[in-house]
Structure formats: structure tokens, C-alpha cells
Amino acid sequence: MNIVVCIKQVPDTTEIKINPATGTLIREGVPSIMNPDDKGGLEMALRLKDLYGANVTVITMGPPQADAILREAFAMGVDRTILLTDRKFAGADTLATSNALAAALKCLDYDLIITGRQAIDGDTAQVGPQMAEHLDLPQVSYVVDLKYEGRHVIVKKETEDGYQMLEAETPCVLTVLASANQARYMTVSGIMEAFDKEVEIWNVSKINVDEAKLGLAGSPTRVKSSFTKAQKGAGQVYEVDAEEAVGIIISKLQEKYII
Amino acid sequence: MDFSLTKQEELFLKMIREFAEKEVKPLAADVDEEERFPMETVEKMGKIGLMGIPVPKQYGGQGGTNQIYTMAVEELSRVCATTGVIVSAHTSLCIAPILENGNEEQKMKYIPKLASGEWIGAFGLTEPNAGTDAAMQQTTAVDAGDKWILNGSKIFITNSGYAHVYIIMAMTDKSLGTKGISAFIVEDGMPGFSVGKKEKKMGIRGSATCELIFENCEVPKENLLGNLGKGFGIAMKTLDGGRIGIASQALGIAQGAMDETVKYTKERKQFGKSIASFQNTQFQMADLETKIQAARLLVRSAAYKKDQKLPYSADAAMCKLFAAETAMEVTTKAVQFHGGYGYTREYPVERMMRDAKITEIYEGTSEVQRMVIAGKLFK
Numbered sequence: 074m075n076i077v078v079c080i081k082q083v084p085d086t087t088e089i090k091i092n093p094a095t096g097t098l099i100r101e102g103v104p105s106i107m108n109p110d111d112k113g114g115l116e117m118a119l120r121l122k123d124l125y126g127a128n129v130t131v132i133t134m135g136p137p138q139a140d141a142i143l144r145e146a147f148a149m150g151v152d153r154t155i156l157l158t159d160r161k162f163a164g165a166d167t168l169a170t171s172n173a174l175a176a177a178l179k180c181l182d183y184d185l186i187i188t189g190r191q192a193i194d195g196d197t198a199q200v201g202p203q204m205a206e207h208l209d210l211p212q213v214s215y216v217v218d219l220k221y222e223g224r225h226v227i228v229k230k231e232t233e234d235g236y237q238m239l240e241a242e243t244p245c246v247l248t249v250l251a252s253a254n255q256a257r258y259m260t261v262s263g264i265m266e267a268f269d270k271e272v273e274i275w276n277v278s279k280i281n282v283d284e285a286k287l288g289l290a291g292s293p294t295r296v297k298s299s300f301t302k303a304q305k306g307a308g309q310v311y312e313v314d315a316e317e318a319v320g321i322i323i324s325k326l327q328e329k330y331i332i
Numbered sequence: 333m334d335f336s337l338t339k340q341e342e343l344f345l346k347m348i349r350e351f352a353e354k355e356v357k358p359l360a361a362d363v364d365e366e367e368r369f370p371m372e373t374v375e376k377m378g379k380i381g382l383m384g385i386p387v388p389k390q391y392g393g394q395g396g397t398n399q400i401y402t403m404a405v406e407e408l409s410r411v412c413a414t415t416g417v418i419v420s421a422h423t424s425l426c427i428a429p430i431l432e433n434g435n436e437e438q439k440m441k442y443i444p445k446l447a448s449g450e451w452i453g454a455f456g457l458t459e460p461n462a463g464t465d466a467a468m469q470q471t472t473a474v475d476a477g478d479k480w481i482l483n484g485s486k487i488f489i490t491n492s493g494y495a496h497v498y499i500i501m502a503m504t505d506k507s508l509g510t511k512g513i514s515a516f517i518v519e520d521g522m523p524g525f526s527v528g529k530k531e532k533k534m535g536i537r538g539s540a541t542c543e544l545i546f547e548n549c550e551v552p553k554e555n556l557l558g559n560l561g562k563g564f565g566i567a568m569k570t571l572d573g574g575r576i577g578i579a580s581q582a583l584g585i586a587q588g589a590m591d592e593t594v595k596y597t598k599e600r601k602q603f604g605k606s607i608a609s610f611q612n613t614q615f616q617m618a619d620l621e622t623k624i625q626a627a628r629l630l631v632r633s634a635a636y637k638k639d640q641k642l643p644y645s646a647d648a649a650m651c652k653l654f655a656a657e658t659a660m661e662v663t664t665k666a667v668q669f670h671g672g673y674g675y676t677r678e679y680p681v682e683r684m685m686r687d688a689k690i691t692e693i694y695e696g697t698s699e700v701q702r703m704v705i706a707g708k709l710f711k
């Protein structure tokens with residue numbers, strides 16, 4: 074069984090600062106991590122490897138520094154890593170990102186493609202589903218559990234008010250939540266060997282893709298404006314029992330004419 | 333001279349800090365309060381390789397360096413000194429002497445299971461009448477043809493009761509003094525071996541410290557470790573390595589107390605200002621921070637020499653002496669900066685101060701470290 078997991082390097086913060094002049098993210102000084110949902114997806118793949126001896130490949134599209142999350146993936150136990158990197162990918166929106174990734178995936182063998190549900194920086198949750206469309210594969214998003222049965226998978230999909238059990242034919246694309254599992258730690262020997270292994274560097278020439286669909290040129294999205302949310306004022310803390318608390322809440326709501 | 337971390341060290345720190353924060357720290361207060369050996373943590377550590385870091389892959393180890401091993405003990409001890417010493421005694425006092433002195437059969441039999449954490453290791457040198465003066469061994473081992481018969485007792489043995497493998501020093505020929513001491517590999521369950529009373533301690537209370545009893549204990553002939561009469565040298569060399577581990581434990585405790593104190597003094601307000609804003613706090617904390625960093629560099633340098641196979645005996649003594657005294661000073665002052673709250677178990681610095689003290693005592697008291705350092709100086 075071959076599994077490809079798409080992972081993204083993201084800044085380690087949910088409170089991303091935006092440069093007010095340019096409207097772009099300020100990434101300097103913010104440590105980078107493997108996107109949490111992607112780690113959940115990677116763990117799911119590694120569990121299939123533990124169970125069935127699956128071959129796990131990880132791919133990321135990003136700048137050369139994204140090498141760090143691929144080393145981490147090696148130390149967690151993946152077999153192969155690919156860094157898709159080229160200036161021509163720069164400035165990609167979700168469509169251009171999914172075009173590039175889908176083209177790279179076409180060069181690989183897979184029974185399952187796993188992505189995170191959502192990246193904590195871009196936050197769109199679009200890349201996985203878009204890729205599935207480009208590759209014309211079945212897709213299930215918001216996956217929290219998975220049973221592999223060869224020709225098909227049975228997945229548990231989380232919804233707002235419960236979950237669904239779905240069956241999908243393989244190969245398919247699954248987008249996974251961080252809450253699906255607790256990702257394993259890197260092992261010490263994995264860390265010792267991670268830097269001796271080869272991260273394959275792929276550029277545009279390595280994949281078969283229409284360059285007009287990549288990078289800024291291939292991105293129909295235009296940022297009209299962006300802003301940092303205004304800070305909420307400090308709240309007031311009352312340490313009281315439930316009954317008194319209800320009274321306080323009611324009177325506050327009345328003060329503000331909400332009730 | 334290069335003081336920067338290698339890529340492996342950086343990645344390791346990222347992993348171990350997360351592990352310590354999520355898996356070890358939440359148990360620390362309970363492990364102390366209940367005097368509970370954190371077996372569940374040992375299992376988790378075994379899985380990710382923390383029980384066999386500086387062990388070659390051919391013996392089922394992780395192929396890591398001593399440098400990375402010291403970082404592991406430091407980061408674990410930063411949140412729980414009990415967990416730190418479990419790893420240190422297991423690795424430095426049991427795995428290391430087998431790796432360094434064992435024959436191929438002994439290594440193949442014991443190291444893989446120790447390195448994976450399936451078995452825990454311990455080391456027994458100290459006896460009721462042989463503490464600092466370790467040469468005064470009264471435990472005897474008599475050659476009985478196909479086996480050794482051990483009689484005597486050991487006290488204060490770390491990991492005992494939970495360990496499966498014990499490195500035990502015993503007299504094989506009293507007339508030869510230290511040259512009559514030999515080392516043995518004793519397994520839990522060997523006839524005549526038992527674990528006695530468990531100590532109630534000031535600190536590292538989750539760590540098991542017990543008496544070991546040998547009553548006509550039968551040890552297979554092939555379990556002599558190293559040559560006959562070489563036990564004292566093996567023990568001293570083992571302790572040289574162990575001291576780097578204990579120095580790392582002390583360093584971790586000091587760093588943990590520093591972390592807590594920085595956080596607390598910034599939050600706590602008196603006279604309308606944070607405690608951290610008082611110059612007394614700032615100057616004292618600056619001195620402590622400097623000592624912690626100096627201790628860390630001594631540890632790094634000793635571990636570097638061990639990795640490079642250079643002589644490191646005095647370096648190990650220096651890093652242990654300095655790190656242990658730093659840990660005691662930092663934790664004592666950490667309690668002071670916490671005021672009355674620091675004296676209660678609401679805050680971890682109370683535990684850290686109790687934990688720090690042992691680092692000045694075991695694997696050679698601070699006086700012994702001074703003897704080792706002076707010994708080199710006046711050689």
C-alpha cells in the first residue's frame with residue numbers, strides 16, 4: 074500500500090500579525106511547525122504503516138526552509154520525502170497550490186492521499202478537496218478515523234452535530250483533523266538519521282503542469298484588503314457559585330438591553 | 333571551537349521539550365506526593381528511544397551521542413527530577429558498564445532489552461559501611477565452580493525493585509583490597525537475591541531507593557563483568573560517566589526553578605509593582621542565570637570529551653560539583669522569591685529545592701568531586 078501525505082509548514086501561532094502597509098503576513102521571528110491537522114494525517118498514515126507495512130511518502134510545497142518539517146517526518150518514521158520548490162510556485166493561492174500538488178501527485182503511486190483538513194495560517198480548508206477534483210478522485214473531508222479494507226476505506230467523518238460513517242473507494246483523498254489521534258513523537262534514532270536521508274527536491278520541470286496555472290499568475294484570488302482584528306477589552310472575572318453567577322449574568326445582559 | 337547545536341540536537345530538543353511538557357510535567361507533583369515510580373513514563377520513554385540513547389544500533393540502541401543523552405536528562409529533570417534520575421541511573425550506571433566492559437554474549441543478552449526500556453537497570457556499590465569509602469566492600473562473591481555465591485547487602489540503590497538488571501560490586505578476594513573487588517551482572521529473580529526496605533526520602537521521592545540483600549545468591553559463572561579483580565576500576569569509571577548524567581539532572585532542576593521564578597516574579601505584585609521589577613530580584617536572578625549557563629557549558633564540555641573518547645574524569649567531577657551547587661542555590665533562592673507560596677506545595681519550587689539536594693550527595697558527594705579534581709591538580 075502506498076500513502077502520500079501532503080504537509081505544510083506554518084507559523085506556530087494563531088495570532089498572525091499582518092504588515093499594515095502591504096497587507097501580507099509577517100513571518101519573521103515566528104517559529105515554523107508542521108501544520109497540526111497534517112500531523113494528525115501523518116499519524117494516521119504511520120498507523121497504517123505499522124499495521125500493514127504501508128509505504129509512506131510525504132510531500133510539501135514551500136520554500137527551501139520547509140526542509141525542517143520533512144526531517145521531522147523522517148524522524149517520525151516516513152519512508153520518502155519530497156520538497157516541491159520553485160520560484161514559479163511563489164504567490165500561489167489555494168487553486169495554484171492544489172494545481173501544483175496535484176501535478177506532483179500524478180508522478181507518484183498512491184492508494185491513499187491524506188491531507189490535513191486546514192492549514193492554521195491560510196485557514197481555507199480548500200487545498201485537499203481541490204486536489205481531489207484535479208485528480209478526479211473520491212474525497213472525504215473532516216476525517217477522524219479510518220479503517221483500510223483494500224479496495225475501499227471506511228472513514229468516520231466529523232460533522233457539526235455528530236459524525237458519519239462513510240465508505241469510499243480507493244484511491245481517494247482524505248482530509249484529516251488533528252483531533253483524530255495523538256501524533257507520535259519523533260524517536261531518538263529517527264532524529265539521529267533524519268539528516269542523512271535524502272529529501273528529494275522537485276521543481277517545475279519535474280512535474281507535468283501548465284505553468285500558467287502556477288504561482289501568482291495561476292492565482293485568481295486578489296486580496297482587496299486585510300486587517301488585524303481589534304483586541305477585545307479585558308474581561309471581568311467573578312469567582313462565585315453558580316446561582317450568584319446566573320444573577321450577575323442576567324443583570325449584565327439587562328444593563329446592555331440584550332434582554 | 334563550536335558552541336552551536338547540531339541539527340540533530342536542535343530537533344531532539346524540540347521533541348524532548350514537548351515530551352517533557354506533555355507527558356512528564358503533569359505527573360511530577362503526584363509522583364512526588366505519592367512516592368510513586370512513574371512506570372507509565374518509562375514505557376513511553378522506551379518507545380521513543382529515551383532508555384537507550386548513547387547505545388550503538390547493533391545492540392538495539394538509538395545510536396545517539398552522550399551530548400544528546402545529557403540534554404535528555406536535563407530536559408526531563410527540568411520538569412521532574414525523579415524521571416531524570418531513572419534515565420540517568422539506568423543508562424549511565426547499568427547500560428554503560430555492560431557496553432564498556434561486557435563480552436559480546438553479555439552485550440547481546442542484556443543491552444537490547446535495556447536499551448528498549450523493556451528492562452530497567454541499576455547499580456549497586458554503596459553498602460552500610462562503604463559509602464564514600466567504597467573500597468570497604470563487605471559483600472562477598474565466592475567461586476563455587478559453575479557459579480558465584482554472593483553474600484551481603486547494598487543500600488540506597490536507585491531503580492531497585494523496578495530494575496531487572498543490577499551491576500553489583502563484591503569482594504572476590506579480601507586480601508587484595510580494591511584489587512579484590514569484582515563486578516557482576518545480577519538479574520532480578522536469581523536465587524538468593526531480594527530487594528529490602530524502601531527509603532523514605534526528602535526529594536526525588538518517586539525514584540525507588542532500596543536495600544538489596546544477597547543470601548547465598550547464585551549468579552551464573554558467565555555473569556562476571558570484566559576481569560576478576562577489576563570491579564573497583566569498573567565502578568569508578570562508571571561513576572565518572574554517571575556524574576555527567578547527575579550534573580545534567582542538577583542543571584535541569586536549576587533551569588526548571590529558574591523558569592518558574594521568572595514567571596512568578598513577573599506576575600506577583602507587591603507595593604504596586606511586580607516582584608521582577610525590584611533590582612534585588614533582577615541582580616540576583618542575573619547571577620543565577622549566569623551560573624546556570626556556566627554549569628551547562630561544563631556539562632556540554634564533559635559530554636563532548638566523552639563522545640570524543642578523550643579523558644573526562646575531572647571534567648565530569650567539575651560539572652557535577654558546579655551544577656549540583658548551582659541547583660541548590662537556584663532552588664533555594666527560587667523558594668525565597670516565591671515567598672510563603674514557595675514554601676507550599678502549590679508551587680513546584682518547593683519540590684525542586686528538595687530534589688536538588690541529592691545531586692550534591694549521590695554518585696560521589698561534592699567533597700568527593702573536589703577530591704577528584706584536586707587529585708588531578710596535584711598529581
Ligand SMILES: Cc1cc2nc3c(=O)[nH]c(=O)nc-3n(C[C@H](O)[C@H](O)[C@H](O)COP(=O)(O)OP(=O)(O)OC[C@H]3O[C@@H](n4cnc5c(N)ncnc54)[C@H](O)[C@@H]3O)c2cc1C
Nearest residue numbers: 079134166167170188189191192195196197198199200294
Ligand atoms: C502572504 C500570503 C498571501 C496569500 N494570499 C492568498 C491569496 O491571495 N489568495 C488565496 O486564496 N490564498 C492566499 N494565501 C494562502 C495560501 O495560498 C495558502 O496558504 C495555500 O494555498 C494553502 O491554503 P491553506 O493554507 O488555506 O491550506 P488549506 O486548504 O487549509 O490546507 C489543507 C491541507 O492541504 C495541504 N496543503 C496546503 N498547502 C500545502 C502545501 N503548500 N504543501 C503541501 N500540502 C499543502 C495540507 O495537508 C493542509 O492541511 C496567502 C498566503 C500567504 C502566506
Ligand SMILES: Cc1cc2nc3c(=O)[nH]c(=O)nc-3n(C[C@H](O)[C@H](O)[C@H](O)COP(=O)(O)OP(=O)(O)OC[C@H]3O[C@@H](n4cnc5c(N)ncnc54)[C@H](O)[C@@H]3O)c2cc1C
Nearest residue numbers: 455456457458463464488489490541693694695696697699
Ligand atoms: C537517593 C539515593 C540514591 C542513591 N543511589 C545509589 C545507587 O544507585 N547506587 C549506589 O551504589 N549508591 C547509591 N547511593 C549512595 C550514595 O552514592 C552515597 O550515599 C554517597 O556516596 C555517600 O555515601 P554515604 O551516604 O555513606 O556517606 P558518608 O560516606 O558516610 O559521608 C558522610 C559525609 O562525610 C563526607 N566525607 C566522607 N569521607 C570524606 C573525606 N575523606 N573527606 C571529606 N569528607 C568526607 C561526605 O562527603 C559526606 O558529606 C544513593 C544514595 C541516595 C541517598
